[in-house]
Amino acid sequence: MTPSMTTQKFPNKTNPAHYHFEDVACYQCGSKKSQYFLTGEEDLTGKEGYFNYVRCENCNLVYQNPRIAADQIKSFYDSEYIAHRKKTNWGILTPLYERAMSKHDRDKDALVSRYVKITSETKVLDVGCAVGTFLLHLKKKYGAKISGVDFKEDLSFPGFEQIDFHCGLFYEQKLEPESFDLVTMWHFLEHCYSPPQSLKKAAQVVKKGGKVIIEVPRLDSLTYKVFQEKWPGVQAPQHTVLFDKESLISMAQKNGLKVIDYLPYGAFPAYFYIFAGTYFKTLGKGLNLNRAIAPYFLGQLLLAPLLAFEKKLNLSMQTIICERTE
Numbered sequence: 001m002t003p004s005m006t007t008q009k010f011p012n013k014t015n016p017a018h019y020h021f022e023d024v025a026c027y028q029c030g031s032k033k034s035q036y037f038l039t040g041e042e043d044l045t046g047k048e049g050y051f052n053y054v055r056c057e058n059c060n061l062v063y064q065n066p067r068i069a070a071d072q073i074k075s076f077y078d079s080e081y082i083a084h085r086k087k088t089n090w091g092i093l094t095p096l097y098e099r100a101m102s103k104h105d106r107d108k109d110a111l112v113s114r115y116v117k118i119t120s121e122t123k124v125l126d127v128g129c130a131v132g133t134f135l136l137h138l139k140k141k142y143g144a145k146i147s148g149v150d151f152k153e154d155l156s157f158p159g160f161e162q163i164d165f166h167c168g169l170f171y172e173q174k175l176e177p178e179s180f181d182l183v184t185m186w187h188f189l190e191h192c193y194s195p196p197q198s199l200k201k202a203a204q205v206v207k208k209g210g211k212v213i214i215e216v217p218r219l220d221s222l223t224y225k226v227f228q229e230k231w232p233g234v235q236a237p238q239h240t241v242l243f244d245k246e247s248l249i250s251m252a253q254k255n256g257l258k259v260i261d262y263l264p265y266g267a268f269p270a271y272f273y274i275f276a277g278t279y280f281k282t283l284g285k286g287l288n289l290n291r292a293i294a295p296y297f298l299g300q301l302l303l304a305p306l307l308a309f310e311k312k313l314n315l316s317m318q319t320i321i322c323e324r325t326e
């Protein structure tokens with residue numbers, strides 16, 4: 001690949017010799033001209049490395065460049081990354097944890113149900129479904145027909161076999177065009193190595209009048225302003241793109257989707273970003289959930305008065321509701 005034309009030099013931080021990086025042009029406009037934006041680290045699990053993000057000089061999209069090579073990114077999605085979703089024993093905090101996890105799926109349900117009436121006839125595709133708890137919730141509550149895609153192979157969870165599961169890259173899947181009433185992407189697009197292709201694929205597989213609902217972290221949010229390179233939404237190197245409101249909407253529009261509604265929040269709890277950002281900034285990287293879980297719930301209780309206004313404060317997330325253009 002040709003060298004990128006990043007005009008400002010990256011900070012000189014060394015990475016492990018076995019990491020491979022590749023230069024990428026802007027996902028949105030193809031320009032190779034960019035300015036240094038920030039350096040992120042793997043704060044969640046504490047793995048080694050420094051990952052640079054740039055801002056496109058042409059269209060303002062912020063993206064990881066150079067990015068870690070596609071064949072190496074899988075090692076950053078190891079068991080530590082999703083194990084917490086499978087872990088069932090949190091001691092005396094188990095009921096609180098279980099309630100928080102099922103609340104997340106119920107909050108996703110409440111959000112999508114404002115736009116799609118889910119019944120036993122509704123065909124739902126969750127892109128980046130992980131262990132599939134959201135889909136299983138929809139099946140249990142409504143009898144919905146559930147399909148999921150994830151590039152992770154060794155997923156397992158009680159009930160997972162009820163999902164019509166497709167393993168691999170979303171845009172490479174053989175899926176019937178115009179076959180889904182609802183396509184959801186909960187924190188998938190910012191991980192994707194080709195977001196425009198995924199958006200085009202979503203536009204292709206959703207029925208006319210069906211909805212594509214996409215939630216990602218919001219760069220132009222309050223928590224980013226506070227935490228900057230320690231903002232949990234950086235989540236390097238898994239996050240390839242850091243979307244602000246404008247870039248999310250315009251990328252969807254350029255790839256076959258019409259944005260019919262915009263929400264300055266999502267189903268993912270903004271509080272997690274407040275907690276994790278504070279943790280990364282003060283204690284450093286590597287979030288030890290075993291130790292953090294009690295302070296997590298305590299903090300949530302203390303911040304409850306603030307979090308009651310979560311939907312109005314532009315704290316950390318954003319969601320677009322889309323239909324296919326034609």
Ligand SMILES: [Zn+2]
Nearest residue numbers: 026029056059
């Ligand atoms: Zn661009």
